[in-house]
Amino acid sequence: MRLRQLSLALLLSCTTLLAQSFTPVREQKNLSPAAAAKLHTLETLNSLPAGDWRFHVGDIPHGESTSLDDSSWTLVQPKSKAPHEAVWYRREIEVPRTLNGYDITGTRISFQFRSNANGAVPEIIYFNGKRVALGEDLEPIVLFDPAKPGDKILVAVKLLQTVDDKTFSDVRLTIEPNPNATGATARPSPDDIRIQCIAAANLLPALPTPRKDLLPKVEEAVAAIDTDALASADQVAFDKSLRHAQEILATLHPVLSEAKIDLAGNSHIDAAWLWPRSETIDVVKRTFTTALQLMNEYPDYTFSQSAAQYTEWMAEKYPALNEQIKQRVKEGRWEIVGGMWVEPDLNLPDGESQVRQLLLGQRLFKKEYDVTARIGWNPDSFGYNWQTPQIYKRSGLDYFVTQKMHWNDTNQLPFRLFWWESPDGSKVLTYFPTDYVHDNVNPTRISGDFAESADRNPGTTEMLDLYGIGDHGGGPTRAMLDQADHWIAAGKHDAVPTMRYHTAQSYFTNVEKTSTPLPPPGTTTRSRRATPPHPPPTAH
Numbered sequence: 001m002r003l004r005q006l007s008l009a010l011l012l013s014c015t016t017l018l019a020q021s022f023t024p025v026r027e028q029k030n031l032s033p034a035a036a037a038k039l040h041t042l043e044t045l046n047s048l049p050a051g052d053w054r055f056h057v058g059d060i061p062h063g064e065s066t067s068l069d070d071s072s073w074t075l076v077q078p079k080s081k082a083p084h085e086a087v088w089y090r091r092e093i094e095v096p097r098t099l100n101g102y103d104i105t106g107t108r109i110s111f112q113f114r115s116n117a118n119g120a121v122p123e124i125i126y127f128n129g130k131r132v133a134l135g136e137d138l139e140p141i142v143l144f145d146p147a148k149p150g151d152k153i154l155v156a157v158k159l160l161q162t163v164d165d166k167t168f169s170d171v172r173l174t175i176e177p178n179p180n181a182t183g184a185t186a187r188p189s190p191d192d193i194r195i196q197c198i199a200a201a202n203l204l205p206a207l208p209t210p211r212k213d214l215l216p217k218v219e220e221a222v223a224a225i226d227t228d229a230l231a232s233a234d235q236v237a238f239d240k241s242l243r244h245a246q247e248i249l250a251t252l253h254p255v256l257s258e259a260k261i262d263l264a265g266n267s268h269i270d271a272a273w274l275w276p277r278s279e280t281i282d283v284v285k286r287t288f289t290t291a292l293q294l295m296n297e298y299p300d301y302t303f304s305q306s307a308a309q310y311t312e313w314m315a316e317k318y319p320a321l322n323e324q325i326k327q328r329v330k331e332g333r334w335e336i337v338g339g340m341w342v343e344p345d346l347n348l349p350d351g352e353s354q355v356r357q358l359l360l361g362q363r364l365f366k367k368e369y370d371v372t373a374r375i376g377w378n379p380d381s382f383g384y385n386w387q388t389p390q391i392y393k394r395s396g397l398d399y400f401v402t403q404k405m406h407w408n409d410t411n412q413l414p415f416r417l418f419w420w421e422s423p424d425g426s427k428v429l430t431y432f433p434t435d436y437v438h439d440n441v442n443p444t445r446i447s448g449d450f451a452e453s454a455d456r457n458p459g460t461t462e463m464l465d466l467y468g469i470g471d472h473g474g475g476p477t478r479a480m481l482d483q484a485d486h487w488i489a490a491g492k493h494d495a496v497p498t499m500r501y502h503t504a505q506s507y508f509t510n511v512e513k514t515s516t517p518l519p520p521p522g523t524t525t526r527s528r529r530a531t532p533p534h535p536p537p538t539a540h
Helices: 002-014 033-043 190-206 212-223 235-250 277-297 308-317 319-331 351-369 388-393 443-456 478-490 504-513
Strands: 053-057 074-076 080-082 087-094 108-116 123-127 130-135 141-144 152-159 166-176 260-266 303-305 334-336 375-377 399-401 417-421 427-431 462-467 498-501
Touching: 033 190, 033 212, 053 080, 053 166, 087 166, 108 123, 108 152, 123 141, 141 152, 190 212, 190 235, 190 443, 212 235, 260 504, 277 303, 277 308, 277 319, 277 478, 308 319, 308 351, 319 334, 319 351, 351 388, 375 504, 388 399, 388 417, 388 427, 399 504, 427 504, 443 462, 462 504, 478 498
Parallel strands: 260 303, 260 462, 260 498, 303 334, 375 399, 399 427
Antiparallel strands: 053 074, 053 087, 080 166, 087 152, 108 141, 108 166, 123 130, 123 152, 417 427
């Protein structure tokens, strides 16, 4: 886990931002500097600045009180550090008349405080002295709806004691046009237009039949956006230009819809890392309870679960919860993957250990849910035994998902989707997602991932995207599913890929039928000492 965080820190420190954009460079390709700069202007309209926060080290009684005098507290900004003990942050947030010339009257403004201490930090959020949320990895909370210039709310945040030092990462004050407005009162979303432009620019050259010839259409759409109207506070002209840009982008929909994105909700849970066994059980219960509740609210949402140990805990300690899971398994919405007792390292344990992991895991899944896994699921494993495909195949698994090789800075495999073969000839269809912990379902990120996959596997038409909060559990949130619903609907007519809730098995079934995205015969990645371009599939 620490390796992952160090890798991300290195990536962020070495990344040069394009046009000072908040969107990573890898997600903004094939755009002219002028277009990238204009899209950055749109991005500055999607959230209020985080600003200065008053900061107090140590717990105090009623740190949320509106009558508390915090004038002597230290002023801090995001990226600042805090010690292990409990700390407080306070700030009064006022709705401005405009943001960089954009009228935010009537919009919805949501609040999210983000912090880290080698993992999620428990926090308590207060608005005007009243507690509105408690927990970790909290979803955005509506702060103003509808926003009225001059409205104010005192926000207080208490971060509880942690094992490691804390980092005040960020505050997101997200702005959305009124989601309930219809007809003439409905305003176009600048951020939706921006996202479509980036997604289209990423996808067009990456399609099975590359369409670089359509990139000028994206430039035309960006050029149609009248950012000068923001300088003169002409909201009507600005909104009109956004609608025109949308009309241009809509002409790209038939081509972009060829790219298929399968959204598989999941939550990696470390059985033992920075917490005791008892907490792991509680993490599993909370994660699974959330997944079940969200299935009631989002009828197409699917969830993929590995690790038979977690099933045994639920069956023994929370049988009512397990009965709900059984029903969702029967419906095909709760997918059993992995087949192992836990998600182990695949490099150090011997073959006997791995075989028993699968024997006991598959036996329990069959007993509890009358299913056995077909997909090996080890996204967080740092190494892979040469005989893993042989062990998997003889245990009833035909596919394999891992992710660590994508972080490898030395031996990057040339494929994202390929047949991995053991020395005995056993092979499993293997897929490397870019990550197993994604906290958004955003087409800018997803289109960048698709383009990367297409670069490794020319002819790619379908991509599996794993989203949901992990390591300490959590899984997909309502905010993620609302975002997914939004873009799934938009994918029926807008300039984004076709996105859909799916299972990992559905993805493998589809791509296995289509030979195009797979490496041609003779390029199977074998588990042996090999020379480039086919290094052994072991993590760095």
